[in-house]
Each structure stands twice: as C-alpha cells, then as structure tokens.
Amino acid sequence: MILIHYDMTNLKKRDNEYNYVFNRDKFEDCPPDIDPVLWDRFRQDYNKAAELKINPAPPQLNIELNSKCNQHCNFCVHSVRRVPKMFLGFDNYKSLIDQAVSMGTLSVKLNNMNEPLLLPDIERYIRYAKDQGIVNIFFSTNGTLLTAEKSRMLIDSGLTKLFISIDAVTPETYYAQRGSTRFNTVVRNVNQFIDIRNESGKSYPLVRVNFLKNKLNLHEVDQFLEYWKNRADIVIFQEMYERVDKKSDLMITDKKTEFRCSFPFKLMAVRSNGDILPCCTMHGQRMVVGNISEMSLIDAWNSKLMNQLRKIHINGDFEKFPICNYCVNGV
Secondary structure, three states, X not given: OOOOOOOHHHEEOOOOOOOEEEOHHHXXXXXXXXXXXXXXXXXXXXHHHHOOOOOOOOOEEEEOOEOOOOOOOOOOHHHOOOOOOOEOOHHHHHHHHHHHHHHOOOEEEOOOOOOHXXXXXXXXXXXHHHHOOXXXXXXXXXXXXXXXXXXXXXXXXXXXXXXXXXXXXXXXXXXXXXXXXXXXXXXXXXXXXXXXXXXXXXXXXXXXXXXXXXXXXXXXXHHHHHHHOOOOOEEEEEEOOOOOOOOOOOOOOOOOOOOOXXXXXXXXXXXXXXXXXXXXXXXXXXXXXXXXXXXXXXXXXXXXXXXXXXXXXXXXOHXXXXXXXXXXXXX
16 A cells, blocks of 8 residues: 555545545644634535535536646546646636626635646636635645745735645656656745745745656655655645556556545546536546536536435445546546
C-alpha cells in the first residue's frame, strides 16, 4: 500500500474519495477575510455531500475558463486527443457566478481539464467571484507559469487555495509522466510562491501539492511527503482515473467494488464550450447534462442524469454504469 513509513495520524481518507491527505483539517479553517458564518455553511454543505447527502444546490462549481494546456501528460485527455481552442468568455463567466450565488453555491474552482494560468487576466475572474460573495476560490495548475509576478498577483487577488500538480520528486520521473524537462522550474516556482506569501505576512492562499499515484511514480511517494510536508500547507495523494479514448496502462490495479463516488453530490463542472458536466473527471465529458446556452445551473443540478448518478452511487451500483466503472476500475 502507500506511505508505510509514516505515522498516518495526519493522513486522512474519506470513504467516498480516492485521496489520502496530509493536513486535511486545514480545509476546514476559515480564511482571515471571509465571513465565518458563510464559511461554516460552505463546509457543512461540502461535508454533507461527501457523505452522499443531497444539497439544494452544488456546494462547488468547477468552471473551465479556457480549454488549452501547455503540457501533454500521459494520464490526461490532452495526451490522447486534440482539444479545440475554446474560451468561456467573461460574460458567460459572470452569468455562472451570479447563478451560483443566487442558488447558494459558495465555492468555485477556476479550471477543469486545462491550465488556467494561460489566461492572462485570471485575476479579473477571481476578483469578480470574490466580490459577488464566493468564499472559496481556487484552481489547479501545473506550476510552469507560476512566476514571481503572477505569484504576487494571486496572493493579493482573493484566491483561497492554490493546487499544484507535481507527481514526482525527480526530473526523470516527472519527464516520464509529463514529457517535460521543467521539474526543477516547477519546484522552484512553488517554493517561491510560498516564500513570497510568507514574507508578506500572509497565510493564504493555502498551497496544496498534488501527487497522482500511478505505475511510474509509486516508488517516490514517501520521498514526496518527506520533501513537502514542512513546506506546503496540504499534501494530497490521489489515485489515477483511467484516461479517455485510449487506455494508459498506468493505473495501479486495485479493483474496487464497494466504492461510492461523491462527485455528483459535491459539484458540477462547466466546460469552456458551455457544456455542463456531472463530475470533474475526464469521463464527465461523456455525460453532458446540458449547455449553459439552454439550461440553468439549478435545472442541471436537478436533472434526470444528476439524480440517476446519485442513485447509482448511493446504491453502490457504479459497476453497472459503464462510464463510472471505466473511470474507477479502468475496465
């Protein structure tokens, strides 16, 4: 299994998630400039969803602002498919944030299957969400574009968390997964971000570093925790979903039969072409609920497909649903 050398006290895994998290309790902490009442409501809704309980609205909305990525990692859709160049646009984004606020959603992730730092004015998007009352604003990045200038901008923007996907402790393993020689650049950028934040006297945005476990990097799990546990605020070890279109043969074979996914209870995702998806994995693109040009977010949340997926996972029947079974078990 994983992390056999470490005390598991600070490594926690929920029943309906894949992820082992170091310092998971930090997710519950309210940022200093956020209304604690609203923050508590968000966390209660999110934790309720993690237990497969249905909220009147999604606790979180993932919004893909652009479709492109500057890496083509071999566990991602960008390595097997040419993704068309698409932009959601600020007007569509504003409409989504306004809908989210009106229905009670308090958390927004500003990406899905893309690199959000390719968007030159991402600060504008962060500030709009914050000004409208969203209390948790974050995104995932590969960190290659996280310059000192962008770090300062993000630290001052209202972002609450920054997730950086690294997945390795050596340049060789990083290259094997991502086909990139920028491992040292990414590590330097993340450390630089933390230093700039700390030197400014701030504790937010929280920094989470990600390690996606697969056959290429499993031998580096312990070293990854050893390096980052006293630098990043949160360290997460994720299990890989099988990629779309073409099997990767990178998944660690551990057939799951009792797993119940909490994504259809926690969130919806909106692609940069306006498609509304029931989850944030690559396989969500195969289950389009509707499009923002013709469907509201609340209608999507209460749609037949969303309710069907929730029922499937409440009953533990994901193996009977081919898309979910392929995502979870790769078969």
